[in-house]
Amino acid sequence: MQRHRGVAALAAAVVLWASFALTIRGIGASGLTPVDAAFLRFVTPVLLLAPWLPRALRAVRRERPGVVVALCLAGLPHFLLSALGGRLTTAALVGLLLPGSVPLFVAVILAVTRGERVRGRRLIALTAIVLGIAATAVLTTAGATTTGIGVLLAAGFVWAVYTIGLGRTRLDLISVVLVICTPSAMVAAALEVTGALPVNLSSAPVSHLALFVVLQGVGTGIFSTLSYVYAVRRLGSGIPAVTGAISPVLTTVLAVPLFGEPITAGVVVALALVVGGVITYNVKPREKAGSAFAGPPPAAGHRPHVRGLQPHLTTGVVEHPAAAGQLHLQ
Numbered sequence: 001m002q003r004h005r006g007v008a009a010l011a012a013a014v015v016l017w018a019s020f021a022l023t024i025r026g027i028g029a030s031g032l033t034p035v036d037a038a039f040l041r042f043v044t045p046v047l048l049l050a051p052w053l054p055r056a057l058r059a060v061r062r063e064r065p066g067v068v069v070a071l072c073l074a075g076l077p078h079f080l081l082s083a084l085g086g087r088l089t090t091a092a093l094v095g096l097l098l099p100g101s102v103p104l105f106v107a108v109i110l111a112v113t114r115g116e117r118v119r120g121r122r123l124i125a126l127t128a129i130v131l132g133i134a135a136t137a138v139l140t141t142a143g144a145t146t147t148g149i150g151v152l153l154a155a156g157f158v159w160a161v162y163t164i165g166l167g168r169t170r171l172d173l174i175s176v177v178l179v180i181c182t183p184s185a186m187v188a189a190a191l192e193v194t195g196a197l198p199v200n201l202s203s204a205p206v207s208h209l210a211l212f213v214v215l216q217g218v219g220t221g222i223f224s225t226l227s228y229v230y231a232v233r234r235l236g237s238g239i240p241a242v243t244g245a246i247s248p249v250l251t252t253v254l255a256v257p258l259f260g261e262p263i264t265a266g267v268v269v270a271l272a273l274v275v276g277g278v279i280t281y282n283v284k285p286r287e288k289a290g291s292a293f294a295g296p297p298p299a300a301g302h303r304p305h306v307r308g309l310q311p312h313l314t315t316g317v318v319e320h321p322a323a324a325g326q327l328h329l330q
Helices: 002-025 034-048 050-061 065-072 076-088 091-100 102-114 120-138 143-168 173-194 206-235 238-259 265-282
Strands: none
Touching: 002 076, 002 091, 002 206, 002 238, 034 050, 034 076, 034 173, 034 206, 050 173, 065 143, 065 173, 076 091, 076 143, 076 173, 091 102, 091 120, 091 143, 091 238, 091 265, 102 120, 102 143, 102 265, 120 143, 120 265, 173 206, 206 238, 238 265
């Protein structure tokens, strides 16, 4: 029974990760601006988790400033980059590049800052991811889409920094969510009031407002994280990390009826390379007979401290992920 519940929770997390990419892509047709969507995305978790805010504030005072900054990058900076990339590209590329590029950037950052090397299976996995990303650019002819790919990669880099910060934080899960969402909600609210960036919240259809509150604020912001954490605790980290790689595939398939986006040969090639690379990167090597189970291999050689959970390098959510933090709270 516990395994069945874990599978159900994992399925819910995968669907919610796909919904993140799809709603990001759909901002332009919703009557909302990126600032409006960000406001709904971050204010909703803050309001729902408000009783835990005083505890989170006390915990943040004991956390290292650099880690707090890294966590905050997963908020408004990542969201606005994702929204811009979604406007310039397709839902398939949003669902593929946002989580798919994170393992690569995590490995590069740790190699530059800590001299950590990637060998063997993970080197092959990262090579496949690089080839998949290159395929999206080579097989794209539209200039706007090429620019959008660059923006999505920038969003992936931001999420990689967040992932590394998540691995070093001493904050509990709810405090991490509030650290991400509270400053982002405050900045988004200021942008709404001042009109420094285009806003349209007051005249957007109520149905669209409700959709973003449910899918982005509640779904991506809270439930995707809790579902993934529950699945890891019931199934272990290996199965969710590998299964989560189907999220880009689900996003691509759903984008056909929702946005009329064709599944081209280029998309198939990129999906095969990136998703295959992510699965290979996350899969746990077979333990030798008689050896004690030592847990899943840490992401790029680093173990996180958030309730002992490994960053999920498919979405980044413990959220959101690219990683258990992709909390894709991508």
